[in-house]
Amino acid sequence: MTRVSIVIPAYNEQERLAATIQAARTIPFEHEIICVNDGSVDLTAEIAEELADLHILLPENKGKGYALQTGWTRAKGSYIMCLDADLADSASEAIHLLEPLMKKEADLTISKVPRLSRGGNGFVKSKVQRLIHEQTGVWLEAPLSGQRAFQRRWLRLLLSKNYTGYGIETMMCLHMIHGGARLLEIESQMQHREMGRNLTGVMHRYNQWRQIRRQLKGEAQ
Secondary structure, three states, rough: OEEEEEEEEOOOOOHHHHHHHHHOOOOOOOOOEEEEEEOOOOOHHHHHHHHEEEEEEEEEOOHHHHHHHHHHHHOOOEEEEEEOOHHHHHHHHHHHHHHHHHOOOOEEEEEEEEOOOOOOOOOOHHHHHHHHHHHHOOOOOOOOOEEEEEEEEHHHHHHOOOOHHHHHHHHHHHHHHHHHOEHHHHEEOOOOOOOOOHHHHHHHHHHHHHHHHHHHHHHOO
């Protein structure tokens, strides 16, 4: 069996996807790279087709949650790793997510990505931190990090849920903690594109929080 399945959801990531896949290839375990092309209209499809072991093409944009779950259904690895498509060369840092899983010290590992000065003010992150703590008693430094890995035995739980958009990281944490999983955050030097404090960045964070709230509301019903 493949040791590690690396699932990379990608939407219009032609500028960084190739470097991300090539860096992920340096992980020194038998692995497969699954790129889920989430309705991109640039050259993402061509890059994924050439460099990934499996390119899954979604004909229209379905959002990050749907893309990741689609990739998970095709994963063969004993460990499932999720990486954002814009990590570029820093994706090689993902190796640090695996050791605690292989030593059975954790069920889910999450990368603490260094915050750049041009990023936002942490509004969404702080809201999610408090929310998770209130519901589980667990305080996470990086609950929104998309760079994470988990043991295969948790796939049944995670595929039984209906994840949409940017709500997936928050809901994964909640569902796995409630299911008895041990979460461990890992220091790393991974770097992804930050949206900044301009209008585009503000709208991105607003949309992110809106999708998280929608997931939470749907879960409560």
